[in-house]
Amino acid sequence: MQITETITIDAPIERAYAAFADLDRWPAILPDTVAVDVSYFDGYNQEFSMTVERPGGEETVRGFRYCRPPLELELVQTTPPPIMTRMSGLWSFAELPEGGTEVNATRRFSLKTPDQGGPAVTEEQFATTLKTILRTNLELFKEAVERE
Amino acid sequence: MSDVDRDHAGAQAWVRAPRSAVAAVFWDISAWHAIWRKIDDVEVLYDDGVHQEFAMGVQRDGRREDVRTIRYRRSDGDIDFFSPQPPPTMTMHNGAWLFESDPALPGSCRVTAHRHYQLIAAADESRAEFLRRRRNYRQQFEERLQAILDCFVDHFATGRCSSSELTV
Numbered sequence: 027m028q029i030t031e032t033i034t035i036d037a038p039i040e041r042a043y044a045a046f047a048d049l050d051r052w053p054a055i056l057p058d059t060v061a062v063d064v065s066y067f068d069g070y071n072q073e074f075s076m077t078v079e080r081p082g083g084e085e086t087v088r089g090f091r092y093c094r095p096p097l098e099l100e101l102v103q104t105t106p107p108p109i110m111t112r113m114s115g116l117w118s119f120a121e122l123p124e125g126g127t128e129v130n131a132t133r134r135f136s137l138k139t140p141d142q143g144g145p146a147v148t149e150e151q152f153a154t155t156l157k158t159i160l161r162t163n164l165e166l167f168k169e170a171v172e173r174e
Numbered sequence: 175m176s177d178v179d180r181d182h183a184g185a186q187a188w189v190r191a192p193r194s195a196v197a198a199v200f201w202d203i204s205a206w207h208a209i210w211r212k213i214d215d216v217e218v219l220y221d222d223g224v225h226q227e228f229a230m231g232v233q234r235d236g237r238r239e240d241v242r243t244i245r246y247r248r249s250d251g252d253i254d255f256f257s258p259q260p261p262p263t264m265t266m267h268n269g270a271w272l273f274e275s276d277p278a279l280p281g282s283c284r285v286t287a288h289r290h291y292q293l294i295a296a297a298d299e300s301r302a303e304f305l306r307r308r309r310n311y312r313q314q315f316e317e318r319l320q321a322i323l324d325c326f327v328d329h330f331a332t333g334r335c336s337s338s339e340l341t342v
Contacts, residue, residue: 066258068266071244073258090225090244090258104220104227112222 027149029157030132033164034122037171042127043096043119045171049074055170056163060084070094080107087113109144112136129167131160180266183289183312185319191330193275193283197251199326200271200285203228209329210322214238223247234261234318241267260291263311267291285326287319 035042045051049072053059058079066073075088089103099117106113115133122128137152138144145152189196199205203226207213214231219242221227226245231238242259256268269289276284293311295304 066256068256068268071256071258071268073244090227092246102220102222102225104225114222114225 027136027153028132028134029153029160030130031157031160031164032128032130033161033168034126034128035168035171036126037174039096039119039121039127041174042129042167042171043099045167046099046117046129047093047095049076051170052076055166057166066090067093075105089113106135109138110135111138111142129164131164133160179295179308180290180292181308181312183287183291183315183319185287185316185323187285187320187323187327188279189283189285189323189327189330190281191283192281193273194251196283196285196326196330197253197271197273199329200253200273201226201245201247201251203230203245210325229259263293265292265294285323287323289315289319291315 045055049062049064052062056078059076060079061077063075064072065075070093072091072093073089074091075086077084077086085107086105087103087107088105089101091102092098092100094100097119101115101117103110103113113133113135115131118130118132120128120130133156135149135152135156137149140146199209203216204218207216212233214233216231217229219227219229224247226247227242228245229240229242231240233239239261240259241257241261243255243257245253245255247253251273253271254268255270257266260267267289268291269287272286272288274284274286276282293304293308299307
């Protein structure tokens with residue numbers, strides 16, 4: 027299942043990209059992000075873990091990103107949220123002719139079945155929830171970048 | 175140590191098999207130990223067909239080295255990778271396996287190996303000594319890469335490997 031959300035940020039592409047690229051800034055931008063640890067970064071390849079608050083308690087995901095400034099950040103979670111079997115994604119950044127930056131966020135995911143510990147909803151239903159979360163997060167990044 | 179201390183090693187070989195078949199075997203890291211005999215063991219930690227993470231124990235200079243590597247398979251089959259746990263002699267290690275077919279040589283594929291890495295300088299090593307060691311290491315690293323590629327050449331030609339005993 028794939029979902030996409032798009033937002034326009036009133037800032038140059040480099041600033042928009044930098045906010046998403048710098049994981050150390052995430053806890054200050056996203057209120058549900060408790061902790062971030064970047065264990066490897068060579069300027070392009072990045073390995074990280076991230077702990078977030080969820081209704082059932084804290085969840086820690088682990089994965090890596092490919093950082094292609096200022097155009098793309100590609101993500102895969104080798105340890106996705108516990109209700110999922112797969113989670114990957116992409117942020118792409120494009121300069122707008124009238125100024126500002128369009129940020130496009132895509133997520134691909136697969137849910138565990140209920141007997142594997144997955145939610146009692148279909149992937150289509152869960153996609154609606156995930157789109158809302160993704161939208162909220164993009165709006166929080168927009169606020170943070172435009173406030174700088 | 176700065177970026178100027180990063181080194182590059184490379185090697186190249188022609189394999190008698192179609193590009194897609196060669197790229198598929200290079201991606202199948204679990205099958206490598208039957209081709210490159212320096213590998214003690216491999217554990218695939220994650221593989222979704224595009225992204226792959228594995229831990230590998232490999233013999234180098236008569237000793238076991240444990241590395242953890244993450245690989246990315248591009249849509250054309252080329253493979254990029256980096257090692258968040260590099261060989262113990264290095265602070266960083268990444269690279270690529272590139273596959274190229276040539277219409278003049280149907281059924282064959284040119285494989286190019288690229289490695290970017292940074293060796294750790296010893297505390298009591300002078301700059302001149304470090305530079306000399308880097309030159310030697312690069313030469314041995316390229317010989318090792320060539321030996322790996324030659325094993326794949328043999329694998330596709332005969333189904334066996336004739337790797338020589340290299341020190342790196």
